[in-house]
Amino acid sequence: MFKKRVKKQVGTPIEGTDRLLPRLSLFFFSRPRFSAVLWLVIAVFGVLSYTTFLKREGFPKINVPYSFVNGAYIVNNPAQVDKDVTKPLSDVILKVPGVKTVTAMAYGNFYTIQVQYEETIGAKDGSAAVEKAVQAARVLPATATAMYQPLDAGSPNGKGDSILLSLYATGNNVPADQLVAKANEAADYLTKQGGVTLAQTFSVDSPFLTVPNQATGQLGVTQKSFDRFGVHKDGSNTFYNAVIIGVKAVPHFDVLKLDAQLQKATAQLATQPAFAGYNVAVSYSVAPSITQQITQLQRSLLEGLLAVIIVSALLIAMRASLITVTAMALVLLVTLGVLYVIGYTLNTITLFSLILALTLIVDDTIIMVEAIDAQRRRSKTAAETVALATKKISRAMLAATFTAVLAFSPLLFVGGILGSFVKAIPVTIISSLLVSLLVALTFIPFMARGLVLGKKHLGQSEDKESPAHAMETLAAHALAGPLRWANHHRARLVMLGITAIFVGVGFIGAAGFIFQKVTFNIFPPSKDANGLTISFTYPPGTTIANAQTIADKADALVAEQLGSNLIDAAYYNSGSAQKASLYVNLISYEQRAVTAPQLKEQLQSAFDTSFNGAKAEVGLQDVGGPAGAFTVRIETDNVIAARQLAGDMRSYLSTETLTRPSGTKAQFKSVVVSTPDAYYRHNGKAYVSVMGEFKDSDTSALVNLAQKAVEKQYTTEKLADYGLTKDAIVYDYGFESQNQDSFKTLLIAFPLVLVAIYLLLLIEFRSFLQPLLIFMAIPFSLFGITLGLYLTHNAFSFFSMLGFFALIGLSIKNTILLTDYANQARRAGERPVEAIALALEQRFRPLIATSVTAIVSLIPLALTNPFWEGLAYTLIFGLLSSTLLVVTIFPYYYLGAEFLRITSGRLARKIFVRK
Helix, strand or coil, X not given: CHXXXXXXXXXXXXXXXXXXXXXXXXXXXXXXXXXXXXXXXXXXXXXXXXXXXXXXXXXXXXXXXXXXXXXXXXXXXXXXXXXXXXHHHHHHHHCCCCEEEEEEEECCCEEEEEEEECXXXXXXXXXXXXXXXXXXXXXXXXXXXXXXXXXXXXXXXXXXXXXXXXXXXXXXXXXXXXXXXHHHHHHHHHXXXXXXXXXXXXXXXXXXXXXXXXXXXXXXXXXXXXXXXXXXXCXXXXXXXEEEEEEEECCCCCHHHHHXXXXXXXXXXXXXXXXXXXXXXXXXXXXXXXXXXXXXXXXXXXHHHHHHHHHHHHHCCHHHHHHHHHHHHHHHXXXXXXXXXXXXXXXXXXXXXXXXXXHHHHHHHHHHHHHHHHHCCCCCCHHHHHHXXXXXXXXXXXXXXXXXXXXXXXXXXXXXXXXXXXXXXXXXXXXXXXXXHHHHHHHHHHHHHHHCCXXXXXCCCHHHCCHHHHHHXXXXXXXXXXXXHHCCXXXXXXXXXXXXXXXXXXXXXXXXXXXXXXXXXXXXXCCCCCEEEEEEECCCCCCHHHHHHHHHHHHHXXXXXXXXXXXXXXXXXXXXXXXXXXXXXXXXXXXCCCCHHHHHHHHHHHHHHXXXXXXXXXXXXXXXXXXXXXXXXXXXXXXXXXXHHHHHHHHHHHHCEEECCXXXXXXXXXXXXXXXXXXXXXXXEXXXXXXXXXXXXXXXXXXXXXXXXXXXXXXXXXXXXXXXXXXXXXXXXXXXXXXXXXXXXXXXHHHHHHHHHHHHHHHHHCCCCHHHHXXXXXXXXXXXXXXXXXXXXXXXXXXXXXXXXXXXXXXXXXXXXXXXXXXXXXXXCCCHHHHHHHHHHHHHXXXXXXXXXXXXXXXXXXXXXXXXXXXXXXXXXXXXXXXXXXXHCHHHXXXXXXXXXXXXXXXXXXXHHHC
C-alpha cells in the first residue's frame, strides 16, 4: 500500500530540487552519445593531469614567514659580538614593519639572527626589507659580514635549493679546502656538461668565510662549519668528509624528473678523469620518498576501488558495482584535473586527500546506484526509473554532500604554518565531493542505461535477489521488528524509547571515560618512519676542530648501530663548534624487520652509554618535527641571576613528575641550560634558556603540564629571591605554540560548522527539530573514535580531528537517509512508527553499503601506512560505532522527535483556536 502511495507521490510535479535534479539526470540519460563524449574528454584530461601535467613534490610549498641574518665578526668574544652586532641589529630589525619576533645568538666569531614576520608577510619580501633597514641604519661594524637569507620551507637547507649533492673523496680523508675546490669544479661541470635541464644553478655551500680580523684588520679565512656524508656500500657503512653542492631548480619543476637527471649526470661525472678518487652523490632529494608515497597511496586507492567492487557486488549487484567503481574512478580523475587547473601539485597531501575523498564520494555514487537498482524493479521504463530514483534520493544526496562540504570548510581558514600545510586537504576533498554529486546525477544514469536498465532488467520481482540481498532484507526486517511490535502500544513504545535513550547515553558516557585514557598530541610521532635525526650539542669551549673529531666518533657509532638499515647520512653543512645535526636515511619500513622508533631507542641507548663527546638526542624525521620540546626563557640583563635560576630550574624539572588528567605520570628525559659560550636575545632582551625533552611523545599535553609545574614552583615571591620579576619568565614552545593556536582555531570553528550545517538542514527539511535529530549521528561516533584510538595506541591529534570532520559528513549521511525517507512516508500518509520502520527497511541497504565500503577501503591504509594510521582508525571505528547505533536506536529518537513535533503542534493549534 505504501509503495503505491509513494510511487504516486513522487510521480507528481514538485517544485524545487525534487523536479530540477531528475530533469538533469534525464538530460544526460537521454543523450548517450553526448554524455559519452563529454565524460570521455573529461576523463582523458584527468589522466593527462595525473600522468603529465601535475608536478610531483614532497609536501606542498608553504609560506614560512621566517628569514635569517648570518655573519662573522672575528673577535673571539661572544659578549662583544652581542654588544657590537646582534643587539644593534636586533633593535633595528624590530622596527621594520611586519616583523613579529627577533631571536639573536652571538658566538665567539659568528652570529645568527632569526626573524619571524606576520603571516601576511612573505619570507623573501621580509628579508629584503630587513636588509634595506640594516644597511640604512649603518650599525654593522666595518669588519663584520652579514648575509640575508629568507627561509624556504620546501628547501632542504632553507636556502632555496631543491636537491643537495655531497662531494667526497673515496680514498683517505681530504681536507675541506681541497674538497671545496673540487666541488666548484664539479658544479662547473654539471652546469655546462651535465645536461640537467631542470637545474637553474649549482652552488657550493662552503664551510669557510673570508672576513677581516678585528684586531689586525687583515682578511683571513676561518672555518665556520663542517659536513660528513655516510653511505652503506659493499656491506658496510663509511663516513667521509664532504662538501655540499646545492641545486636550485627552474620554476615549476618536477622533482622526480630533476632527480633522474641528476642521477644520470653524477654517474657521468664519476667517469671523468678529472674526478678520479672523488664521488658526487645525491644526498638530499624527496624523490625516493615521493615515489614510495605515490606507490603506497596508489595501491591504497586501487585497493579501495577493489573494495568498492566487492562490497557493491555483494550488497547490491555485480552490474551495479561496475557502475559504482567506474563513477568513483571518474570522480578521482576529474578531481585531479581540477587540482591541475587551480595550480596544485601531486604531493603527499593531495594524494592522501584523494584517498580520504574515496571514503566520502562513495556515498553519492552508491546511493544513486542503489536507488536506480531498487527502482528498476517497480518501473516499466528506464526513463521512469531514472526520474523516480533521482527524485527519491536527491534531497538526501544534496543534504549529505553539502554537510560534508561544510564539515571540511573550517580547514580553509586555519592560519599559520599548519594552515598552509593542510589547505590542500579541504580544497581537494570539497572539489571531489562536488564532482561526485555531479557525476552521480549525470554519469551514473548514463551508465545505468546500458548495464542495469535494459528491458530484461526492468520489473524484476524481489524473489530474484541475491543471497546477500536476502540477508540484508532479513536484517532490515529484524531491526524494524521491535518497532512494529510496539506499534499502537504506548507502553511498549515508551519502554523501547527509554531503553534507546539509556543505550545512547551509555555509549556517549563510555566515550568520555575512554577519552581520558587517550593521549593528546597535535602532531604525534609516526609508528614508523624512513629517517632519523641526531642532534649534537657540544660542551662550552669546543673548537671547530674538536667538534669534527667528536663527530667522527659519533659517525662510527651510528655506522655500527644501524648496519644494513642505513642508506646514507649527511650533516648538510650544519656542523659547527656549538652543535650539529646528522640526518639519516633508512631503508623503507616495508623492508625493515625493526621499526624506526626501535632503532631510535637503540641508537639513543648507545649514545647514552658509550659516547661522551657531546650531548646526543635521537629523533624521528617526521612531519611534526622534533617532539618533546619545552623551553623557558629567563629574560633579563642580569645574566648572573638568570644563570643561577636556570640551574635551579634544571634541577627541579629533572626530577619533577607531571600528572596527566587521566592520572598517568610523565617525566623529562633531559633538561639543559643554554651554553655560556653564547649570548642570546629575544626581541632585544637578553635571556638564558632552559630546554627540556620529554620521555613520552604526547608533547602537546605535556608542555602545558610542564608550564603549570614551573608556575607553581617559581612564584613571584621565589623569583624575587633571585632579584627577578614574574615577567622575566617566558614560555616558548616553538612550532608547537603555533600548532596549538591553529588547533584551537579548529575547536572554535567546530560549533560554527554545526550552526552552518543546522541552517542547511533547516532549509532542506523545513524543520527546527529534525536537524538536531540528524545531529545524533555525531555523538554516536564518539565511542568508536575513542575506543579505536585507545586500542590502536594512537593519540588524539590533528589527524584524528581531520578524521572526525570527515565522519561528520559520513555519519550524518546515515541519519539523513533515514529521516528523509521517513518524511516521504509520512507525506504519503503513514503514521510515525510505520514510517520509520519502512525507512529502516528501504534505506538499510544503501546505508550499510556506503558504510561498509568506506570502512573496507580504509583498512589497507590503516595497516600499511603508519603516517595516516591515526586518521584511518578514527574513521573506521567511528563509522562502525555510528552506523551500529543509527540502525539500532536512532529510529526511537526519531519517534521521540515526532512525538514532540506533533504534541507541540497540537498545543499551538489549541492556543491559536482559543485566541
